Amino acid sequence: MPSLxxxxxxxxxxxxxxxxxxxxxxxxxxxxxxxxxxxxxxxxYAERMEAVLANLAVAxxxxxxxxxxxxxxxxxxxxxxxxxxxxxxxxxxxxxxIAKLARDRARSLIAAGKTVKIICVGKKGYDALKRELGHxxxxxxxxxSVKNVAFANADEIGREVLTMYENGEFDVCTLYYSTFKSVxxxxxxxxxxxxxxxxxxxxxxxxxxxxVYEYEPDxxxxxxxxxxRNISVQIFRALLENAASEQGARMSAMDNATRNAGEMIDxxxxxxxxxxxxxxxxxxxEIISGAEAL
Amino acid sequence: MxxxxxxxxxxxxxQLLSAHVAEVIVPGTEGEFGVLxxxxxxxxxxxxxxxKVRNDDGAWAEYFVRGGFAEVSSGVLxxxxxxxxxxxxxxxxxxxxxxxxxxxxxxxxxxxxxxxxAEMTLAQLRDVxxxxxxx
Numbered sequence: 001m002p003s004l005x006x007x008x009x010x011x012x013x014x015x016x017x018x019x020x021x022x023x024x025x026x027x028x029x030x031x032x033x034x035x036x037x038x039x040x041x042x043x044x045y046a047e048r049m050e051a052v053l054a055n056l057a058v059a060x061x062x063x064x065x066x067x068x069x070x071x072x073x074x075x076x077x078x079x080x081x082x083x084x085x086x087x088x089x090x091x092x093x094x095x096x097x098i099a100k101l102a103r104d105r106a107r108s109l110i111a112a113g114k115t116v117k118i119i120c121v122g123k124k125g126y127d128a129l130k131r132e133l134g135h136x137x138x139x140x141x142x143x144x145s146v147k148n149v150a151f152a153n154a155d156e157i158g159r160e161v162l163t164m165y166e167n168g169e170f171d172v173c174t175l176y177y178s179t180f181k182s183v184x185x186x187x188x189x190x191x192x193x194x195x196x197x198x199x200x201x202x203x204x205x206x207x208x209x210x211x212v213y214e215y216e217p218d219x220x221x222x223x224x225x226x227x228x229r230n231i232s233v234q235i236f237r238a239l240l241e242n243a244a245s246e247q248g249a250r251m252s253a254m255d256n257a258t259r260n261a262g263e264m265i266d267x268x269x270x271x272x273x274x275x276x277x278x279x280x281x282x283x284x285x286e287i288i289s290g291a292e293a294l
Numbered sequence: 295m296x297x298x299x300x301x302x303x304x305x306x307x308x309q310l311l312s313a314h315v316a317e318v319i320v321p322g323t324e325g326e327f328g329v330l331x332x333x334x335x336x337x338x339x340x341x342x343x344x345x346k347v348r349n350d351d352g353a354w355a356e357y358f359v360r361g362g363f364a365e366v367s368s369g370v371l372x373x374x375x376x377x378x379x380x381x382x383x384x385x386x387x388x389x390x391x392x393x394x395x396x397x398x399x400x401x402x403x404x405x406x407x408x409x410x411x412a413e414m415t416l417a418q419l420r421d422v423x424x425x426x427x428x429x
Binding site: 038041042044045046048049052056150151154155212213214215216217221222225226229232233236 | 302304305306307308309322323324327334335336337338339361362363365367372374376377
């Protein structure tokens with residue numbers, strides 16, 4: 001049975017923890033709003049880009065002179081997985097969910113005899129993957145010093161991926177991140193970056209309504225110019241989605257932790273009061289029986 | 295009074311401008327081109343340069359844009375630029391200072407990554423200066 005002093009100490013420590021989790025929850029809520037705004041502000045660009053590319057892609061579908069970024073290298077032997085996670089923990093299942101999706105994919109690829117290479121964006125993803133797949137990780141990109149993700153950060157990653165592709169270091173590139181559905185729901189998502197995939201069906205349906213474009217320079221050159229840019233744009237979008245998801249996940253995780261701490265404090269307080277009462281009763285009995293003995 | 299059309303200037307981070315304007319001059323890859331109301335649908339990539347916008351009242355606003363493309367469809371002009379900054383927000387002194395800093399950064403960079411980063415900034419800044427001098 002813990003003594004009264006032990007109980008008092010434990011209550012104090014749980015209270016201190018609760019204060020921290022509560023503060024973290026409020027910080028996450030404030031950051032979430034900002035991250036959500038950033039994700040929303042970036043949406044028009046990515047959507048337009050995709051619409052124009054889808055239009056162009058229809059024209060090039062199945063043609064021999066289609067850019068390599070769209071048609072692929074013709075193999076699918078070497079796969080590159082870009083795993084984007086957070087830099088910090090304490091955000092529920094956020095990091096492990098993304099890592100799990102990527103790990104499952106890597107396992108099935110390895111089982112099928114393919115070569116897998118991994119680039120981690122964010123330290124936590126590497127931490128989660130290193131035990132099993134550490135030898136496959138080419139590099140970890142650290143965004144810890146970056147407070148708000150800027151396009152330049154995504155562009156840097158995009159350029160790196162492109163250089164690797166041009167050097168023939170991989171055939172297929174897939175990006176792993178978490179889509180922000182709501183504060184309580186974030187969905188780990190995989191998206192194939194190279195060869196680029198577009199919703200061409202939609203573009204074709206739209207085509208009848210939209211006038212045919214004049215292209216300057218010609219379609220091929222525009223496509224060749226835009227496809228590499230699109231990689232960076234998609235990565236940027238993924239990073240923003242990730243930032244919003246991370247804060248959402250942290251907010252609900254910390255909300256849970258605060259509630260749990262509250263329950264624990266209630267329980268400990270009851271035990272503490274009971275024990276104090278018992279001690280007082282014992283002392284009284286001792287005094288009374290002592291007085292009676294006289 | 296000029297006839298107005300919808301113009302949108304978007305960078306990956308946010309939408310800079312969405313307004314009804316009279317005329318826009320876009321620095322296209324194959325030369326500058328002006329866009330007025332009812333322009334034919336066109337898609338063009340853009341060069342680093344100055345994008346000029348004439349408002350309803352005839353005043354010109356200038357933006358520095360770099361990397362991306364312009365699209366006219368159903369009477370709306372959208373310019374998607376990787377970087378877009380109003381010219382009024384850049385001053386030459388600031389730019390010169392920034393270039394000197396970037397050059398120093400590139401010179402004392404300790405590893406490849408830092409050097410690459412510094413060189414990228416430097417190239418961007420030189421683009422801006424060149425574009426401004428032309429204007």
